[in-house]
Amino acid sequence: MHSFRSVSVSGLLPLVLCLAPGLAGADEPIDAARLFQENCTTCHSADRGGYIAPALNSTALNSSETALRSMIMLGIPDTLMPPWHGVLSDEQIRALAHYIKTTPRDNPQWTLQDIRDSLEVLVDESKPPDKPVYDGDVRDLMAIMQRGRYGKAPAARVVFFDGKTNKQVGEVPTDYAPHILDYDPVNPRWGYLKTDTSEIYKIDLYSLKAVRKVKAGLSGPSIAVSADGRYLLSGSFSPGIVTLFDARTLEPLSRVELRGKDYDGKQVESASSMVIASPLDNTFAIAVRQTGQVWILDPSRPQEPIVTRIEKVGRFVHDAFLSADRRYMFLADYVGNAFAVVDLKERKLVKTIAGGCQPHVGSGAITEIKGRQVAFGTNIGTCDKGDVVTVWDARTFETIKQIPVSGATESPAAHPDAPYVAVDVVSKDSRARRVELIDKNTLSVAKTIEADGHLYFPEYTRDGKYLYISGGYSGDRLHIYDSHSLEEVASYPLETPAGIFSRARTEWGTVGLQAQAKSGKP
Known part of the structure; x- marks a missing residue:
């Protein structure tokens, strides 16, 4: 315990x-x-x-x-x-x-002082290694969130693999189940891990050690690093807050409670869904879940950080991803069954794209197909519309197709040098053993990968040669496939693996795009 x-x-x-x-x-x-x-x-x-x-x-x-x-x-x-x-x-x-x-639902609080008091320095940072302690390029790291069967230590940890050799190079234990890992887009050595109980670990990707940690809330996984690498924003389900940190020290700078009018004008308390960093002006965009709003936070003014509230974006907003030019935010509206397009430059809603049932985009995916930038939106719910993946033109926002798939889907994965867009089927039956591969040329399901357990969270390596997939629940394995032949090239036992996050995400900007910068070379 x-x-x-x-x-x-x-x-x-x-x-x-x-x-x-x-x-x-x-x-x-x-x-x-x-x-x-x-x-x-x-x-x-x-x-x-x-x-x-x-x-x-x-x-x-x-x-x-x-x-x-x-x-x-x-x-x-x-x-x-x-x-x-x-x-x-x-x-x-x-x-x-x-x-x-x-017992009725609680209303636990976690104050700015609680956050400040929880900060721990885990490792002496005065003499860090000047290059990775493992063979290989830090940009090729693949981070796998191992939840552990009981969602806590001693099994909970993030496990790192080299995406070139597909060999494990290290791991970092966590107190509770890790959920997401975001990377510093400026300095190659830093990653920031968030657990489901809102602990944040600052990880040195050269030594593969956690150097600091802080408890940003009580529940909730969202996290983002600012475009300049100076700030970190954390969102919380319980309590409903976002907290701004100094990314270097993990010192909290401000705490904002989330409440406002929902789509129908009713005043509500809200949780934070995804937070996302905008490179346009070094701000953050917050999906304020129950209000259906998007808030813009300026980290340079921590005393009054919220500068814009965009209302009536959707009825219940969740996850999001950015267009290639970083101007537009594609946001899943769970209740409205739509994908909202928010202009982060003009700070307004510009389009609503009809989705399937309970849209869910995970980290999102955009890939170039026949000269078009095509965005993929998964749908985690099931209804009379059938199970579909919605695809649209990421420049014009026009719907291209709704692709029939065999079940509810969660996290799309794409790479410019891989022929397929991978989507995980998460229906609560035997279909969850599948990842379906959408052919870029036909925009239809062409292949299916199956294995024991629940296959989810596909992610391509930096060079696109391999596709990593977690086999969770009773599967307890990491599966690695050749991205063209789809033959399994390696697998490793992991206790309830979940999300997979390539270090190359800072180069792609959005999953599936060409590398936009060769940052991170040691």
């Missing part, structure tokens, strides 16, 4: 359940709130309002306490929910089930 800093979480009042006489450990009370924070937050959020897994609170649940206890004990197949029998005692499982069933 990991320690939980309950003293720093304002508003988290632990529910203590005393065991009945005669049960093992009856003299010691079980702190169910603490158990939840230590074991369940990575998937269900610190406020128990849901995150990458459903909400767990008295208002949201119809399941009986007995049914909850069974689910906790046995887990749920084909999901990230593992069996906790043998990890937690029967008494702890009973206490958790009772707590979840009888």
Whole structure:
């Protein structure tokens, strides 16, 4: 078990359940709130309002306490929910089930002082190596988020591979499940890892060691590094905030609470969806989830950082990616079933592109096809429209085609030198064993990769020769394929691997584009 800093979480009042006489450990009370924070937050959020897994609170649940206890004990197949029998005692499982069933959603807080107090220096940075300690080019690094079956240490870590040799070159342990890794676009040595419980690790990509860490919130994965490499912005689901940091020190500079009018004019509290760095003017764009707005944050004025609020972008905005010229932001509207096009120069909504069901773009993908820059938008939901991937012209925003696929999709991957656009099928059945390959010339599914477990988060290497795919859930392997023949060239056992992030993302700007700068050569 990991320690939980309950003293720093304002508003988290632990529910203590005393065991009945005669049960093992009856003299010691079980702190169910603490158990939840230590074991369940990575998937269900610190406020128990849901995150990458459903909400767990008295208002949201119809399941009986007995049914909850069974689910906790046995887990749920084909999901990230593992069996906790043998990890937690029967008494702890009973206490958790009772707590979840009888307690309303929390409203935990995490203040600027909490953030400041959580900062830790992990490594002496006075004498860093002047080049990578491994053979190879830092630009070829592939970072794989290993969640671990229980979403925490000792299995949780980011594992680094060389995309030229497909060999592991290092790893960095984390306290809780890692979710995303963003890279400094200016200095090749720095990467910034964010966990599902909002810890940020500053990682030296030369030594492959975490040098600093800070807790930016309680739940939520979004993170972005400014175009000049000086600032870091972190978004949080719980509480609903964004926090601006000095990227060098991880000192917090400002904290902004997210609230405003939603699409229908109702005042709402909001979580932060994706945050994205705009190279146009060294600002950040924030997808303010429940408001359906996009906010522009200027890091050069931390006392009043929000400079623009673009309203009615969508009904429930989530993830986004940028056009090749960095001017336009393509944003998924979960509820509106559309992709919004926001002009970051004029700071306004300019187009809404009809999508499939519950659009989801992951990191997005744009690739050149027959002289056109073609954008790919995945759809994570299913409805009477059928399962499709929406493609549009990234310059004119005109819809080109809605490509039928075999299920809900999440994260597209493309590369200018690879013949296929890869999309992971994430339907909650055997279809999740597939990644489907869309032929660039025909814009239709031409090939399918299948393997054990849930295949997701495809990512091409910097040179486009290889396609990396995580085999999560019961698969527990990293799969590496030749991008042309689609033959598997290597695989490695990893415990619940998830997101994959190429260091070359800073060269591409957006996944699938030609390298725009040869930054990062040691």
